[in-house]
Amino acid sequence: MSGRILICGASRGLGLGLVRAFVEAGWEVLAVVRELRPASPLDALRTRHPQALQVIACDLARLDAASTIEAALHGRRLDCALFNAGVYGPGHQDPRQALFDDVGQLFLANAVAPIRLAQCLADQVADGGVIAFMSSQMASLTLARAADMPLYGASKAALNSLLRSWQAQLPRLPWSLLALHPGWVRTDMGGEAAPLSVEQSASDLRQVILDQLGRRQCAFLDHQGQSLPW
Numbered sequence: 001m002s003g004r005i006l007i008c009g010a011s012r013g014l015g016l017g018l019v020r021a022f023v024e025a026g027w028e029v030l031a032v033v034r035e036l037r038p039a040s041p042l043d044a045l046r047t048r049h050p051q052a053l054q055v056i057a058c059d060l061a062r063l064d065a066a067s068t069i070e071a072a073l074h075g076r077r078l079d080c081a082l083f084n085a086g087v088y089g090p091g092h093q094d095p096r097q098a099l100f101d102d103v104g105q106l107f108l109a110n111a112v113a114p115i116r117l118a119q120c121l122a123d124q125v126a127d128g129g130v131i132a133f134m135s136s137q138m139a140s141l142t143l144a145r146a147a148d149m150p151l152y153g154a155s156k157a158a159l160n161s162l163l164r165s166w167q168a169q170l171p172r173l174p175w176s177l178l179a180l181h182p183g184w185v186r187t188d189m190g191g192e193a194a195p196l197s198v199e200q201s202a203s204d205l206r207q208v209i210l211d212q213l214g215r216r217q218c219a220f221l222d223h224q225g226q227s228l229p230w
Contacts, residue, residue, distance in 0.1 A: 001210065002026040006069065006078050006124075008060055008117065009033075009085030011042055013187040014134070017202035018084065020045060023052050025206060030078075032056045032069060060085050061113045066120030073124060080130040080209055081121055083114035089151045098151060110155035115162040127174050128214040135160055135179035135220065142229035160220065160230060167218040176212040180205060181222040196223075 005022050009015040010031035019031045023045065029052060036043055036055045046053045058068040089106035090098060118131050125131055138146035138153035139160045146153020160179050167177055185201045186194040204223035211225060220228045 002028070003079030003213075004028040004030070004076060005080040005082060005209075006030045006032065006121070008081075008083045008114070009134075010055075011035075011037075011040065014182055014185055014198055014201060015084040016042055016045075017198035018082065018205060019053065021199075021202040021206045023049050026052075028052055028054075030054045030056055030069075030072065032058060032060065034059050060117060061108055065113075065117055069117075069121060070124065077126045078121075078124050078129060079126055079213065080132065081118060081125050082130075082132045082134075082209070083118055084134040085114065086110045086134060086156075088149075089155065093149050093151050095150065103151065106151060106155050107158055110152075111158035111162055114159065115166065119166065122175075125175050128216065129175045130178060130209050130212050131175050132178040132180055132209060132212075133159055133163060135181055137181045137222065137228060139179065139181075140220070140229050164218065164230065173216045173218065176215050177218040178209070178212060179220040180208065181220070181228055183223045 005027055007015060007018050007029060010019045011033040019029050022029050031042060031053060033055060036057050046055055056069055056072045058065050087106060087109045090102040114133055136156045137143055138149060139156035141157060163177060163179055182201045182205060183196045184194040185196045185198055186192060201223050208221055208225045220230055222228055
């Protein structure tokens with residue numbers, strides 16, 4: 001099938017891989033980046049697929065980000081909205097050294113801003129569609145796998161918590177609400193030792209999203225569609 005998807009945080013790494021995966025599957029993609037750089041991989045992809053790929057430039061942390069994206073939609077409805085943007089946080093990952101600015105930016109970028117933007121854009125997502133967030137297995141309190149990246153893991157746990165709170169506020173889910181673990185991927189953050197390529201993870205995540213269309217559930221899933229404990 002084909003459809004229309006909004007992908008936020010699409011300039012590089014997994015976000016760019018997801019843009020490529022959906023474009024190549026015949027979807028119309030609206031890719032949101034802070035700035036489109038000439039001759040960048042995203043710009044080259046747009047040149048190759050001018051009818052299928054539209055780039056929207058805005059800062060996702062700004063309060064007016066949703067208005068910018070809505071204006072670019074021109075009334076078009078989305079089948080999926082995917083919020084991929086995220087940051088690692090301070091390199092030391094030590095709560096004892098954490099400063100207000102570092103931690104504030106980390107939690108804003110990884111938890112608050114994606115949920116805020118999704119809630120503002122939710123009416124643009126078709127009934128039975130998907131609203132998805134790039135989370136991590138390190139967000140799982142049950143699995144407790146964030147020992148080496150505690151601040152990053154805490155920010156992703158906060159994202160999952162906000163997602164569950166949003167679910168609880170809704171009398172019914174018009175769409176699926178997903179927290180997605182992409183696997184350990186060879187990106188700038190994942191490193192060269194990671195077992196999954198960007199292409200593998202993006203392809204898997206695309207299939208997970210397709211499988212969730214019409215299900216109207218809240219779930220924490222890995223890139224193979226397996227449920228993870230919150």
